[in-house]
Amino acid sequence: MLEKDHKKILIIKLCCLGDVIFLTPALRALRIQNPTSRITLLVSSWVRDIVSQIPFIDDVIIYDAPLKKRFSINAFLETIRLLKRLRRLKYNTLLIGHRNKLFAILGYFSGIPMRIGFADRPSLWITHPVHFDMNEHEIKRYLRLTEECGATSLNLETEICPSVEEVKHTTELFQRLGIKSNDSIIGIFAGGGQNPGTSMQIKRWDVKYYIEFCRKIIQADNTKILLLGNKDDQPVNAEILAAFQSKKDKMFDLSGRTSLCALPALLQKCRIVIGADTGPLHMAAAVGTPTIFLFGPSDPRLVAPQVPNSIYLWKTVFCTPCYTPESVMQRKYFIGKEFICWTKTHECLKSLTVDEVFTAYSKLMNAISHHDR
Structure with a gap:
């Protein structure tokens, strides 16, 4: 269980559709272990329409800058706006579903104290490293991230809940x-x-x-x-x-x-x-x-x-x-x-x-x- 001052959790997984779906067992484990925590998923607009049907999250933040073909002033400004927003929201725990150091650096400058990500040793950017095992199922890799903050699960089933409106x-x-x-x-x-x-x-x-x-x-x-x-x-x-x-x-x-x-x-x-x-x-x-x-x-x-x-x-x-x-x-x-x-x-x-x-x-x-x- 997260400590009482670790009640706002941010998970970063921008893309893509299958990868975000693979994340759902980890999100479920977080929700079961921390039923009152505020859980936010940071994704790209590519998967925006599907994350609304993931039942374990409270908020969604859209961030597209890393997916753009080349550096631009608009991408830079988008990143600055995101940093300001994350600092204002004061997240306590960050889980990074990517290997790219950019997202760990983003977490550091956002002032998030507990930063869990794929790495072999602690660093300025990642406080809680998790080894990236290339021979491990992707779902299990994401669950090992949640284990670092006490949320464990043997349930590997992915889960999406279609909305009542879309069923109609x-x-x-x-x-x-x-x-x-x-x-x-x-x-x-x-x-x-x-x-x-x-x-x-x-x-x-x-x-x-x-x-x-x-x-x-x-x-x-x-x-x-x-x-x-x-x-x-x-x-x-x-x-x-x-x-x-x-x-x-x-x-x-x-x-x-x-x-x-x-x-x-x-x-x-x-x-x-x-x-x-x-x-x-x-x-x-x-x-x-x-x-x-x-x-x-x-x-x-x-x-x-x-x-x-x-x-x-x-x-x-x-x-x-x-x-x-x-x-x-x-x-x-x-x-x-x-x-x-x-x-x-x-x-x-x-x-x-x-x-x-x-x-x-x-x-x-x-x-x-x-x-x-």
Whole structure:
């Protein structure tokens, strides 16, 4: 338990969607251990709409300066304004979910006395260091930060709570689309891999594989397929939809038609959601929807959801995993902001067959149906 004068807690995790969702078990542990503390989450506007549906926090502060491409006077002024605000709010404890020293320095100049972050030894900037173990699941790493202030937990399940308003909007959307309450709604997230600092299109399973997979599942009488994503994912989803012109009453392209704020409620209505290791798939797992993750360059042992009915498929070819906590910090693996397949083969996902995914889907669907009886 925090001391009586440690009742205002600030947690910094700017980005991205999956990482903020991984933080929820740590936030839950903090809230359970400190029910009367004021807990604030400092995030970027990229994830603003989702943090309002995290049930363990009281306040949200938006800070975008570190995500901007280059130094600017506006970014500098934004940082100065943030420093003044944090000093005025007088936080007692800071937990830093990044390895970048910038945030520890920010905490120091904000006058926060207890600063917990990833480091190997105490310093002027970090008073309570936590070793960053590259072989540890990301959720467990965040929980080790909370352990430094007495909040421990063995519960690794992520958690997002869709708002009542968004649940209502989703119900109305389904009514407009002609989707019935007894339909088996399958969410497909064929795109993704984009965030403010990095592009990882190598995480995507080939669109031709998705088309073949959808052909296998769309035959069931009550199956309805939702193609999910934002505007950037519209070309991929349009290619899938074009292959099912005679099935327009069974497949719907919602890319760019729903906000990030609305996505949790929509995902909660799905029977199963399938896609790559991307934020929306982690969101689906966090609202309790069964998921099938198609892993390639990233390591599921470090980032796969720790919830029931979430499974992953991963072909461990000679070069996997290539996207790791170590490689993401090295620019040699990037061209611009694009993380590249250095073998130029994309073998990890090319070798994952449609039949393997369909078999996993069938087993999960049978398990869900058996549970519902």
